[in-house]
Amino acid sequence: MKYSTITSFRCSVFLFLWLASSCATQRKLELVRQGSADAHLSLLQEERTLAFNHTEDPKAQDTIRVKDLSGKEVFLMRAVQDEDGEMIASEVLEPAVITATFRNVAERLGVVDLQFCIHVPASLQDPSWQIRFYPKLCVQNDTLILDPVLVTGSDYRQRQLRGYEAYEEFLRSIITDSSQLRYQALIAHFLDRNENNLQDLRWEEILRYYERRGLIFYNNLKIQNLDNYFQYKVKAPYLNCPIYLDTPATDSTTTHAYQYTLRTRPRLRKADLYLTGEIWKDGSLLYAMPQSDPLTFYISSLATLQEDRTRYVQRIVERKALTKTIAYIDFAQGSARIDTCLHENASELARIENNIVELLSNKTFLIDSLVITSTCSPEGRYSLNQRLAHERGKSLQHHFQQFVNDQMAKWEEEQKQTLCLDWTVNDSLQTPTASPILPPARDSLPAFSFINHTIPEDWDRLKVLVQHDSLLQQREELLQIINAPLAPDLKENQLRRQQDFGRLYRVLFPLMRTVRFDFHLHRRGMVKDTLHTTEIDTLYEAGKAALLERDFEKALTLLRPYQDLNTAVACLCLDYNHTAKSILQTLRPSGKRDYLLALTHARLNERQEALQHLVHCFEMDPSLKFRGNLDPEISQLMQAFNLNEQ
Amino acid sequence: MKRKRIPTWILLLAFWMTGPQIHAEGRMFSAGINLLSLLDLGTFEADLGMGLSRHTSVHVKGIYNPFIWKNTGNDLRHKQLTWSLQGRYWPWYQFAGWYVGGKVQHSLYNRSGWKNPQVQEGRAFGLGAEIGYNWMLNKHLNLEFAAGCWGGYDRHHTYATGCCGRLIEQDKGLFFQPDRFIIGLQYIF
Structure with missing residues (x-):
């Protein structure tokens, strides 16, 4: 009986404690939900002890409200004696803590x-x-x-x-x-x-x-x-x-x-x-x-200290321009007729024709002339090659002349159709237009001359080809023959006796049968032969943009040649302090320059020089005092030497 | 009880099994006793076996009990001379793990004293089946567990007592009964 009594007592105590703890937890949770217990953030800073009179109980009331015998409410307050001996009511306020956000x-x-x-x-x-x-x-x-x-x-x-x-x-x-x-x-x-x-x-x-x-x-x-x-x-x-x-x-x-x-x-x-x-x-x-x-x-x-300056570079623009292209156009033996079915002739001719059309449509340049230089390989008699080369050149000239004429005629027709359509549309709408609408970039149809030039047997080219051909076994002998001061036919006869003539005939001679097209151009609307212009230095601009984008490595790579304030800023962003110092010391004194120099000296623990430049900087540009609070190197100096107050 | 001679062909078979083939390469033999049978009024049960292949073996078993246990009441006896020829099938490997067996068995018996002093003496012959498990204790020794049953033809006389008793009954016919429960040791060699 006694044992069961003790056991039941223990059980009830345990139950009571368990209920009490769970109630306490519930109550705590309610407090949290109501916002009475909240965690919060604050900035990391040194603890500041507030001046507080610990002898007084901060929770003690300074003002007490009581009722006198007649039921009237009376305020009893703490009173202190002032310098005149008068008793004045005083109340001690609890300190307010202001937290920066x-x-x-x-x-x-x-x-x-x-x-x-x-x-x-x-x-x-x-x-x-x-x-x-x-x-x-x-x-x-x-x-x-x-x-x-x-x-x-x-x-x-x-x-x-x-x-x-x-x-x-x-x-x-x-x-x-x-x-x-x-x-x-x-x-x-x-x-x-x-x-x-x-x-x-x-x-x-x-x-x-x-x-x-x-x-x-x-x-x-x-x-x-x-x-x-x-x-x-x-x-x-x-x-x-x-x-x-x-x-x-x-x-x-x-x-x-x-x-x-x-x-x-x-x-x-x-x-x-x-x-x-x-x-x-x-x-x-x-x-x-x-x-x-x-x-x-x-x-x-x-990076925000960079100078927003623009640099320019001088560019020389010339009126004339030259563009070249080479085409491998084959002809039948002894013939000057252009056969589009032969080898790669069709694609080569089409390529040249596309080039011509692009140049004719170019908005910047106009074609002055087209020089067609056709060359032959040295086999056969020189006189025959000379005549053949000339005829082939003429043939090509005629071909491309016809092409240009056809192209111009086609554009004229397109122009006319565009004008007719516009007038037709305008007629239907019964709104007369002030001027006809023309297709762009073709308002002036260019006319240019064709010049035919021939090199019957291009021995110089053959010489270059032989020099670069590693498979020729008698290269030296071949070059001797090519360089010899002999008539072309005699040189050809000597070449035929060489072992490597087979390779020359199969591989190198076809490479000599070329047609070179030299397009002589000039800039539209330009009269002077040369023009000196200045334009914005895009590299410098890219360097500045890289600084703003915080890509300091790229910024330094682009700005390094300029050795100016922005270069120094890029160096400082990458902690290349000595390089920055050497650059800044060469620049003319200015507020920003001296500020950066002060920062550099501060990083290098050269306090004397840092302070000197800082003082100069504030004299030249007082607004930089506020900037100083943003840079720890400067703000430490300013606080240590009270530069804010001065 | 009349003493019966063990047929000669069984002896020859035993000799063949236990003769020069004992050490034939690859062939395994076993010799075992049933410890549990000793509780059956001192019945001695032994068998000899020979492995034929990975899954098969043949065994000859003999059960002998010559004892009469004198009691205050009835004499207890389970005298018998039983032999059987058994073939076993081992699903895994001979003399290892589970096996099932079939046997042909002949038994001469003389038993009494369990319920009354009457003595039953007779001869039984039949076929049986057995299932068992061999647990390897070491390279040569197995612990064997098995249970079997058999059925066949039985002919017996029942006497009033064990010594010169009056013939009470004479019977013959088919039977089927549980046969053996084995907890024994086997020596493999």
Whole structure:
């Protein structure tokens, strides 16, 4: 009887405590939902102790409202005596803490370090909870979720660990060694007994027979149900992502510092940081905290100190221009007739015709003349080759002359049709037009001359071909013959006696039968032979753009030849301090130049020179004082020597 | 009870099985006893076997019990001389693992004392089946478990007592009954 009384008493005490704790947790959750206990962000800064009179109880009331005997309300206040001896009521106000919500940070070497604190009040922490804080960074149009910070209660952690221990025990019970899944002793006895009779047996057969099938089945069942068992035992699994910090919950307000290095992007000016959070218990979400107010980081970069200047380069434009092309047009032996079916003649002629049409349609150039130079290979008599080359040249000239005439006629016809159509349309609409509509770029149909030039036997070309042909065995002898001061026919006879003449005839001679087209052009509307113009230096502009885009390597590559302030800015962005210093020292003093020089000296720990240049800079351009707060190297100097006040 | 001679051909067969072929290359032999049968009033049961192939073996078994156990009440006896010739099929390998067997068996018996002092004496001949399992203990030793049954033709006399008793009954006919339960040791060589 006594025992049962004690047992029931213990049970009721336990039940009471359990109910009390769960009620307390519920109450805490209600407080959190109402917003009475919220985590918040703040900038990372040194703790400032506020001047506070600790002898007085800050919660003590200075003003008390009482009723006198007649029921009238009277205020009793603290009073102090002033210098005149008069008693004056006074009230001590509680100190107000003002927290900054933005900070200027400087970008260096393409990255920015964002530092902030997460404050977790004691009322938000509970032993059975895990609070997950997710800092969220909004950068331009992107949102980055940073690595979470976890505040884990002791009970939550214990349950978590117990779950994992149980799961690990389950994992250990799974047999991974296949030898344990067989009757090894039986296999050994069997082999011992039958060692002379195993020629008909395969090893796999023996292993399969002596498997412990029940154990294998049970083992496989465990493996198949790994995930299910994990979910059953581990109610609160670890987060499957990188975690910044996992700290135990305490009874007091805690502050956790956080640093994130952000790689800057082009035109990045600021980044907004928000805090979201979740409260978890036993693996289920209890409460999702609303997003906090933002912390703003204004990002300053040295690249904004670049000079917005434009550089020009001088360009010389000439009136005349020359373009050449070579065509391999074959003729039948002894014939000057153009046969489009022969070899590649059709495609070569079409190519030249396209070139002519493009040049005729060109908006910048006009054709003055077309020089057709046709050459022959040296076989045959020189006089015959001379006549043949001339006739072939004439033939080509006639061909292309006809082509140009046909093309011009075709364009004229198109022009007329376009005009007629426009007038017809206008007639139907009964709206007379002021002037006819002409097709563009063909308003002046050019006329140019054809000049025929021949090289009957192009021995110079043959010489070049022989020099570059590595398969000729008698190259030196051939060159001697080619260079000899003999008549062409005699040289040809000597060549015929050479061993390599076969190759010359088959391979090199066809390459000599070419037609070269030299188009002599001039610029439309240009009268002078040369024109000197200045145009914007696109390379310099690209370098400046690269600076703005934070592509400092590319910017330095493009700006290095100019050795000006922008080059120095690119060097400083890449921390090439000595190079920047040497460039800046050659430039004419100016506010920006001296500011950058001060920054360079500060980086190189040359404080004297840094201060000197800083003072000069502020004298020349006082607005740069405000810029100084954005660059840590300068702001440290300004604070150390109180340059803000001066 | 009349003593019966063991037929000669059984002896020859045993000699052939236990003779010079003992050490024939690749052939295995076994010799075993049934420990459980000793509980049957001291019945001694032994068998000799010879492997024929990977899956088959042939066995000769003898069961002998000459004892009469004197009791305050009835004398207990299960005297018998039984021999059988059994063929076994081993699904895995001879003398290893499961087997099923068929046998031809002849038994001379004289038993009494279980329920009453009457003695039943007779001869039975028939066919039987057996199923068992051999667990290898080491290279030469097996632990054998088996159970069998048999049926056939039986002829017996029933006497009032074991010694000079009055003939009560004389019967013959077909029978079927569980035969053996074996927990024994086999020596393989």
